[in-house]
Amino acid sequence: MTDPDAPSRQDPKFREFHHWLVVNIPGSDLARGKVLSDYVGSGPPQGTGLHRYVFIVYEQPGALQCDEPIIPRNSAEHRRSFSIRKFASKYKLRPAAGNFYQAEYDPSTDLVHKQLGLRK
Numbered sequence: 001m002t003d004p005d006a007p008s009r010q011d012p013k014f015r016e017f018h019h020w021l022v023v024n025i026p027g028s029d030l031a032r033g034k035v036l037s038d039y040v041g042s043g044p045p046q047g048t049g050l051h052r053y054v055f056i057v058y059e060q061p062g063a064l065q066c067d068e069p070i071i072p073r074n075s076a077e078h079r080r081s082f083s084i085r086k087f088a089s090k091y092k093l094r095p096a097a098g099n100f101y102q103a104e105y106d107p108s109t110d111l112v113h114k115q116l117g118l119r120k
Contacts (some may be wrong), residue, residue, distance in 0.1 A: 043112035
């Protein structure tokens with residue numbers, strides 16, 4: 001899951017902000033996959049309008065041995081300027097499905113920013 005509109009659609013200099021990444025999921029058993037980045041919910045900053053949140057499911061050519069850092073749910077480190085296209089190309093992934101939703105700022109967004117250490 002990524003946000004291609006970070007920090008805003010008008011100024012997406014952190015495109016894409018990386019919200020969730022799981023690899024090596026056997027079939028549809030998500031719980032048995034390898035989490036590379038823990039899930040972080042939508043977090044559009046105040047005044048930045050609508051953001052798209054994109055989910056893409058890929059087919060893997062086999063089990064992946066990834067060298068990306070493991071990102072915990074309380075860290076913004078390594079989440080900015082992620083490229084799902086580069087990741088997919090690096091590991092020879094083929095798109096299988098996708099979906100997206102849009103979200104904008106509301107007061108609960110402040111909790112996401114606090115969780116990531118972006119605000120106190």
